[in-house]
Amino acid sequence: MSRSDSGGNAGGGTPGLGIPSPEAVLGTVPTDRSVRVSLAAAARSRGRTASLASEIAQLREEIASITVPTVDLQSARRQLADATGEEGRLKERVATIRGDVRARRAVDADTAASIAELQDAAAALSVAQTDRIAAEQGLEQARRRAKQARDERERRLRLTDRLRNRRRDARTELANSIYPAFREALPAVPEGDLATPGRDASEYEGSRVAASLAAVRIASIDGPVSLSPAVVSAFESWDGPPAERVLGVRTTRPEL
Known part of the structure; x- marks a missing residue:
């Protein structure tokens, strides 16, 4: 039985492909992973790499390079509303004082105080108008940043979807690359002779126990592999070699 295609144990996980380390996937039998993921991990343990690895890394x-700006449109709208309200209030005040000045002039009353008050109100109105214009510009800039943020979020979602699909394709590629060895291993494990392997990992029909044992058998891992009670029972009722000889690794059993 060949335990490695590359003469060494690949060992570590491949987070870029979304595949945990082979030991993490295959360290307990039956695994809690799909046949495809289990076989992809077995393929990685034998040094195989998916052809999509570079594209996945690029994605x-x-x-990771996408930065979505934080935009507070509500605050920008509130600032414009406040500035507009203050401008309106001062316009009314200027109009009122001007009316008072005209009324005083009509009766030849002293207008000095009213004119001074008008000058102060007009100056305050000028400042308010400047603030309102700045608030309008700030809101427009915030809207542009908000659009940029939406565009970046949508771009990140598209890339994330593409990455998820490429990872799935990579796992399928790795699983299918080792599937012939998996089919050959099935008859050598308990319950494997009852399985219908099909042409690839998506067509496998059979017990999880057999699939997990066959995946471990063709993998190159250091072990130990923990056997569940169901697997222990399967070996005890099986007329074949013991678990460690079948799997090629040291095994541990649950304490009863």
Whole structure:
């Protein structure tokens, strides 16, 4: 039985492909992973790499480089509303004082105080108008940033979807690359002779126990592999070699 295609144990996980380390996937039998993920991990343990690995790495880098700006449109709208309200209030005040000045002039009353008050109100109105214009510009800039943020979020979602699809394709590629060895291993494990392997990982029909044992058998891992009670029972009722000889790794059993 060949335990490695590359003469060494690949060991570590491949987070870029979304595949945990082979030991993490295959360290307990039956695994809690799909046949595809289990076989992809077995393929990685034998040093195999998916052809999509470089594209996946590029997508991950592109996603990581995306910065979505934080935009407070509500605050910008509130500032414009406040500035507009203050401008309106001062316009009314200027109009009122001007009316008072005209009324005093009509009766030849002293207008000095009213004119001074008008000058102060007009100056305050000028400042308020400047603030309102700045608030309008600030809101427009905030709207542009908000659109940019939406565009970046949508771009990140598209890339994330693409990355998820590429990872799935990579796992399928790795699983299918080792599927012939998996089919050959099935008859050598308990319950494997009852399985219908099909042409690839998506067509496998059979017990999880057999699939997990066959995946471990063709993988190159250091072990130990923990056997569940169901697997222990399967070996005890099976007329074949013991677990460690079948799997090629040291095994542990649950304490009863």
